[in-house]
Amino acid sequence: MVRVHRLVRWWLIALCGSGAAASIAAEVELAGVxxxxxxLVIDGGAPKTLAVGEQTRDGLRLLEVSGAAAVVELDGRRQRLALGAAPVRTDQATSGASGVSLFPDSRGHHFSNGSINGASVRFLVDTGASMISMGAADARRAGINYRGGIAGVSETASGPARVxxxxxxxVRLGDITLHGVDGLVHENDxxxxxxxxxxxxxMDMQHEGSRLVLRKRY
Known part of the structure; x- marks a missing residue:
C-alpha cells in the first residue's frame, strides 16, 4: 500500500566547476514511499518513482527507503528526507564552512532531523537551553550510558527532574558535524x-527572512 504524506522539501546543493562558488540547486519533494x-517530485515536475539504487538523469540517486523516510544523494552528498518534516537546506559557503538553513513551522519553531552518535533524532532549536537535551529513550538509541554521567536536577515546567x-x-545536523559536545539526558522521555x-x-547564526542559517565556526 502506498503511504502519501504532506510533501517534504529539501534543497539539494551540489558544487560545480573547479574551485567555483556556483552551485546547482534542485527542489526535491518526497511525496510518498x-x-x-x-x-519524488523534482523542481515541481512530474512525480518520479525510484527504486533503491536508481537515479535520475540529473544524478539524484535514491540510496535508502526506511519506514516514512528516504535517503538521497546528489554529487556525493547525502540527505535524509522524513515525511512531514520541515524543509532543510544544506549548502557549502564559499569559505568552506558547512552551513544549514532551517525554515520555521507554522508556529515559528525551527525543527530539523539530525543524528547523535549516528542515531537519527528530531531536533528543535532552543537558544534557551544551555546544552543539547534529550529524553532517556533517545539516549539509549544513541548508545549513551547516561547513568554513568554526572547526576543532577533540572527545573522544568512540570517541576524538578532528574538529569x-x-x-x-x-552530533550531526545536515552537513554540520561536531564532536565532543556536552549533553543533558532527562530521566523521562x-x-x-x-x-x-x-x-x-x-555556530554563526543569522536570520535571513524567515529562515535561520547556521554555519559552523569551529
Whole structure:
C-alpha cells in the first residue's frame, strides 16, 4: 500500500566547476514511499518513482527507503528526507564552512532531523537551553550510558527532574558535524531533542527572512 504524506522539501546543493562558488540547486519533494521505492517530485515536475539504487538523469540517486523516510544523494552528498518534516537546506559557503538553513513551522519553531552518535533524532532549536537535551529513550538509541554521567536536577515546567550530564561523541545536523559536545539526558522521555547552546555556541547564526542559517565556526 502506498503511504502519501504532506510533501517534504529539501534543497539539494551540489558544487560545480573547479574551485567555483556556483552551485546547482534542485527542489526535491518526497511525496510518498512504498516498499523499497520512493516517489519524488523534482523542481515541481512530474512525480518520479525510484527504486533503491536508481537515479535520475540529473544524478539524484535514491540510496535508502526506511519506514516514512528516504535517503538521497546528489554529487556525493547525502540527505535524509522524513515525511512531514520541515524543509532543510544544506549548502557549502564559499569559505568552506558547512552551513544549514532551517525554515520555521507554522508556529515559528525551527525543527530539523539530525543524528547523535549516528542515531537519527528530531531536533528543535532552543537558544534557551544551555546544552543539547534529550529524553532517556533517545539516549539509549544513541548508545549513551547516561547513568554513568554526572547526576543532577533540572527545573522544568512540570517541576524538578532528574538529569545526567554526558559527553556526546558526534552530533550531526545536515552537513554540520561536531564532536565532543556536552549533553543533558532527562530521566523521562522528551518529544524531541533540544538543540541547545553547547551546539549553537559553535555556530554563526543569522536570520535571513524567515529562515535561520547556521554555519559552523569551529
Amino acid at each position: 512504498f516498499g523499497n521505492k520512493a516517489v 545526567w550530564r554526558v559527553r556526546l561523541d558526534t 522528551l518529544p524531541f531533542v533540544l538543540l541547545g547552546m553547547s551546539f549553537l555556541s559553535r
